[in-house]
Amino acid sequence: MSWLERDNESIWHPFTQLVDGFEHIMVERAEGMYLHTSDGRRILDAISSWWVNLHGHSHPKIAEAVAKQAQNLEHVIFAGFTHAPAIELAEKLLSILPDNQSKIFYSDNGSTANEVALKMAFQYWYNRGNEERKKVIAFEGAYHGDTFGAMSVGDRGPFSAPFSPFLFDVDFIPMPVKGNEDEVIQKFYQLVESDQVAAFIFEPLVLGSAGMKMYDASFLDKLINIAHDNDVICIADEVFTGFGRTGKHFASDYLENKPDIFCLSKGLTGGTMALGVTSSTADIMEAYKSTDIMKTFFHGHSFTANPIACAASIASFELLMEEDTQNQITNISHWQSEFKEKISKHPKVLNSRVLGTIFALELKTESDTSYVNEVRHKLYPFFLERNILLRPLGNIIYILPPYIIKKKELEQVYSAVEEMLESL
Numbered sequence: 001m002s003w004l005e006r007d008n009e010s011i012w013h014p015f016t017q018l019v020d021g022f023e024h025i026m027v028e029r030a031e032g033m034y035l036h037t038s039d040g041r042r043i044l045d046a047i048s049s050w051w052v053n054l055h056g057h058s059h060p061k062i063a064e065a066v067a068k069q070a071q072n073l074e075h076v077i078f079a080g081f082t083h084a085p086a087i088e089l090a091e092k093l094l095s096i097l098p099d100n101q102s103k104i105f106y107s108d109n110g111s112t113a114n115e116v117a118l119k120m121a122f123q124y125w126y127n128r129g130n131e132e133r134k135k136v137i138a139f140e141g142a143y144h145g146d147t148f149g150a151m152s153v154g155d156r157g158p159f160s161a162p163f164s165p166f167l168f169d170v171d172f173i174p175m176p177v178k179g180n181e182d183e184v185i186q187k188f189y190q191l192v193e194s195d196q197v198a199a200f201i202f203e204p205l206v207l208g209s210a211g212m213k214m215y216d217a218s219f220l221d222k223l224i225n226i227a228h229d230n231d232v233i234c235i236a237d238e239v240f241t242g243f244g245r246t247g248k249h250f251a252s253d254y255l256e257n258k259p260d261i262f263c264l265s266k267g268l269t270g271g272t273m274a275l276g277v278t279s280s281t282a283d284i285m286e287a288y289k290s291t292d293i294m295k296t297f298f299h300g301h302s303f304t305a306n307p308i309a310c311a312a313s314i315a316s317f318e319l320l321m322e323e324d325t326q327n328q329i330t331n332i333s334h335w336q337s338e339f340k341e342k343i344s345k346h347p348k349v350l351n352s353r354v355l356g357t358i359f360a361l362e363l364k365t366e367s368d369t370s371y372v373n374e375v376r377h378k379l380y381p382f383f384l385e386r387n388i389l390l391r392p393l394g395n396i397i398y399i400l401p402p403y404i405i406k407k408k409e410l411e412q413v414y415s416a417v418e419e420m421l422e423s424l
């Protein structure tokens with residue numbers, strides 16, 4: 001049997017319809033911008049392999065750090081024990097997170113980082129003896145992961161439909177756009193003034209999975225301000241927006257009012273392996289300082305703070321801080337903006353937008369903008385035939401490259417997008 005036949009026999013892939021005849025692409029190795037396939041193709045990864053990769057594939061510095069760590073301390077229980085990679089990474093993250101962040105809690109991925117954040121917020125009120133604050137506010141269309149807590153605060157659409165009876169109650173507010181600002185603020189006021197809201201969770205400035213929907217920092221600032229005036233804990237899910245994606249280290253760096261809890265993952269290890277981080281303020285942590293065992297935060301995973309993942313993250317962090325990388329982030333942001341200017345007036349383009357290194361365009365189609373828009377089935381193969389990996393969200397095409405991409409390579413992606421627009 002071939003590898004692909006064996007794949008078909010034995011593997012259930014994520015976010016993939018189980019239909020006969022679908023063949024996955026077999027990747028043999030990856031280096032820099034490119035995936036090398038078993039049939040000899042070289043595919044340009046223009047979406048950073050689901051938004052995780054920062055410095056290109058199989059980066060030698062990260063690979064070296066991983067190999068070295070694996071030979072010295074591969075893993076150890078993180079309750080009662082600690083290790084240098086976890087401490088060093090925590091210090092590094094705190095050095096670039098806003099000043100109000102004081103502690104790093106490790107978990108396994110983006111979903112668990114959000115689970116930890118929600119539990120941390122709920123128990124904060126529990127430990128304080130407040131039994132009223134049980135509500136959560138989130139944005140319509142949000143995505144915070146695929147575990148139950150994360151699904152509960154996310155979009156109630158086709159993806160969560162089978163689980164809707166099992167998701168906890170959440171108050172959703174529309175994402176702010178020009179025209180509905182007063183309405184959203186009014187609704188937010190009403191919700192938080194009840195003194196029943198434990199937390200407000202949001203993807204700052206960009207709702208990624210919703211289709212790279214962008215909104216103004218000034219607006220989020222207003223919401224956080226109102227939340228803080230009413231003692232509501234603000235959770236910034238920067239799982240996607242962290243580590244330079246929006247042009248600054250964190251999307252929250254565009255805000256004046258700082259969130260209380262941050263969730264990080266995806267680019268944290270440079271996209272090498274899974275690791276999640278939830279950081280919190282000293283005030284939140286204070287609610288847990290007690291000799292009463294009931295006030296302990298009883299949450300942890302077997303692989304919490306895995307030393308190899310921490311070592312990969314430290315290597316990725318050092319690469320991110322290099323001047324070359326920071327310049328590249330500026331360059332990519334510039335190129336993306338130029339391309340947006342160029343194609344924004346195209347008759348097939350409904351909307352185009354850029355924030356930092358993130359570019360997105362919404363195609364005009366017969367049906368509404370959504371993930372299940374049929375045009376997706378044409379777009380994905382169109383780009384793959386040109387050896388470019390783009391994975392449109394319905395009729396939304398986005399370009400999200402690793403920071404090592406060269407102008408020439410990005411132009412190749414832009415040409416393919418233009419060719420696609422002409423072909424419609």
Ligand SMILES: *Cc1c(COP(=O)(O)O)cnc(C)c1O
Pocket residue numbers: 109110111112114143144145146203208209237238239240241265266
């Ligand atoms: C991807 C993503 C998550 C989930 O992260 P996983 O590591 O896939 O569990 C959560 N929040 C946001 C904003 C994301 O983009």
